[in-house]
Amino acid sequence: MRVLVFSDLHANWEALLAMQAVERKPDATLFLGDAIDFGPDPLLSVRWLRKNVHYGVRGNHDNALATGMDCLCEEEYGDLALATREYTARTLGPEEISYLGELPLEVYVNLGGACFYLTHAAPSNHLFKYLNVAMAREEELIEEMAGIEADIIFLGHTHIPAIRKVEDIYLVNPGSLGQPRHGIPSATYAVWEDGELAIRHVDFDRTLTQRKLSLLPLEPGQIQRLQDILERGL
Template structure:
């Protein structure tokens, strides 16, 4: 069976639509979202509506939690966030704030006898950047009781093996930080009594559409240009 993992959509409806179309072509059994539906981009309500419409199982991301709080609870107090956080809070419908607040922070699911732990940041913190060179990564994987850990938050995808345990970061659908504009997501192939297989998929989309929408809404130029450069 195939499982698709998406995350860090960040209010980018156009990227989400293209990724879901690509996932539909893959004929997956389930889609799981690791959070950060909102922030940065200009379509928070539309993104949440599509996630709800598709009945996608979803975690809460650090930006989602901060928007619910309307505070820098789990995000950095930067120039861009000083624009993005209040804008998103004001734009978001009350029902969608409630939806974000109700999402779990972690979950463990079993497929074909394999247990997989899903988190946004790390098993330790919702906003920990679990990069490949994170100083806690060996300890985290040594203490992992499940067969695999799937995380997000860094916006930089990778796949790494720790003995018999697998670590996957799915990257970002809506705001990549790996130096290119394409959306990324992860595919897991799971068969009974076989090691879990994982791959990262790049999905091109018309990023100029969201840049145009953000320009019309007078978003900061540095934030708008990041959608083309793939750099924070």
């Protein structure tokens, strides 16, 4: 059985197409939240999610659009989130916004004889905590894992891919499909296949995404920053 897991799409249609071209017909597709903000194609992205995702959870940006709450993202990205959310709110219809708002904050999934736990940020704080799986102290991870009855814990939010095993449980962050911030400008996602885990990288048409960003109703400086993040992967 092959399970595809991705997070932090951020309305990047080209990255989604690139992943789909490589990972054809997985047995299940799991989404860890943040469909929107920062990217130029929210409508295409959400429609794809509604059609193709078997299990998903809500991210802080999805929650902000659906509820009007602050997304509480890192300070350097706050104005970019707000500016693109205004565009997103005008672009999505009520059905798409309701879909994002109705995604659960956490979910357990049993597939292929394994139990997966999904949430966007962390078990202790589903939407907002930045938990760096690779760098966190083991004691902190053990605290986060308390009460979670699963073989694998899947998290997103940091945009930094990592796989780490703590006390016989794997913690996996697939990174960001739509806005990589790990220093390499390739989209990342995770694959679980018959008990084996892997982080995979895929190149996407950054130039086209950057061109679309240039057409958004944003300040020139904001457009440039969004384009630069895609170019550098930071």
